[in-house]
Amino acid sequence: MAELGLNEHHQxxxxxxxxxxxxxRGLRLKTVDSCFQDLKDSRLVDETFTVDEVTEMLDGLQVVVHGEVESELINTTHTNxxxxxxxxxxxxxxxxKLQTDISELENRELLEQVAEFEKSEFKSSNKHALRNGQRGQMAANTESIKPKLAPLNEGGSAELLNKEISRxxxxNEKLKARLKTIETxxxxALDEKVKLERTLKELQKIQGDYKVPHNTQEINNLEKTVAALKxxxxxxxxxxxxxxxxxxxxxxxTKHNLLKVQEQLDMAEKELERKFQQTAAYRNMKDILTKKNDQIKDLRKQLLKYEPED
Incomplete structure (x- = not known):
């Protein structure tokens, strides 16, 4: 199989x-074919035509095909x-900072390499699809374990925000554990303080009860020890x-940062959805569907003229 010199993910x-x-491309070719078919069905109903009639039909077909091809080229440019x-x-x-070399877009050798890559890649894909169609249930199992491509947006702001939220x-969990340990x-320490205060009171009571001269030094040492412990x-x-x-x-x-990151994630998702509704690809697809629906309605009206009644 032809290669493009890229790693597996990029390929x-x-x-x-x-x-x-x-x-x-397949959808646009079908549209062009339908233009010719519409001309055959609507205009080629007589056996003979004059030069002017043929010229008129070809001019009309040229306008329609020119519009379809121009629309597709513009849409392809915008998609790229x-x-x-x-x-x-x-x-x-x-x-x-990425850089592009426009001259490489007309490199015949590279274009042929890409064409060979596309031919070999989709040829093998078609064979694999045919084999799966014949094997039935085995195809479903094979498809279920086939790795799926990750969308480009996964590597953008959403992924970074999710990683930051996880971190x-x-x-936060570590801080909660540390806080619990310090509370313990x-x-x-409070329990130890109560015990020490109780011990100090007992020592002070003993000091008040016993005023023997030879125990004075021992009591002073004990008081110093208790003061140091306190x-x-x-x-x-x-x-x-x-x-x-x-x-x-x-x-x-940390909680404030988490809420801020979650708010940024929601705003980023809403902004991406809004921008998608405003893309040229979305509007072009909507225009194409509207136009096709109109053509289907016209075809049905024409069929009703020639369809015999029951």
Whole structure:
């Protein structure tokens, strides 16, 4: 199979676009064929025609075919611009600057290489589809395990916002776990403080009851030890309170960031939907469907003239 020198992911993207272009091209060719068929059905009803009549029919056909071909060329150009726009948007999000070489678009060797690639790729695809049609249920199983192409938009703002939301959620869970641990430590410190205060009161009571001179030095040492323990406990409690306050502030800030990112994601989705409704491809497809519906109505009216009544 012919290759384009791209990696597997990018080559699959090219194949996906070529499949889209082939579908559009097939629809336009059917439209051109219908122009000729309409001329045959509506004008070629006599056995002989004058030169003026033939010239008039060909001029009318030329106008219709010219309009169809021009519309398709314009639509193809606009479609290619939209494709380049997607690629440039993805590059700008990573602060990249892409460059194009217009002269390469007329490189006959490369054009032939692309034509050979399209021929070999879709030829093998047609054989595979025919084989699947003959095997029945095996085709459904094969299709179910076939990897699907990821849309271009997945690599854009939506994916980045989803990753940022996941990261913030993970950080939020970590902060909650740390806060719970510090609350447990603070509770234990408060219990220890109560025990120390109770012990201090008991020592003070003992000091008041016993005034023996040889125990004075021992009591003073005990008081110093208790004061040191109390000071160390208060310092530990203050540090725990400061850590708890800092974690609460971090948790509030993280929640605000999460809500902000979610709001940006909703706005980005709405903006993408609105821009899609305004694209030339959407309007062209709507015009084509309207025109086809009018042609079908005209054909039905013409058929009713020649169809015998029951």
């Amino acid at each position: 699959n993207e090219v194949i996906n676009y070529m499949r889209f272009a082939r579908s559009k 611009v939209l494709l380049l726009r997607q690629l440039f948007f993805q590059a700008e999000k990573w602060h990249l 913030l959620n993970e950080e 430590q603070a509770t234990s 000071s160390d406990f208060e310092r530990t409690l203050n540090d725990s309170t400061a850590n708890k306050k800092s974690l609460e502030e971090d948790l509030v800030s």
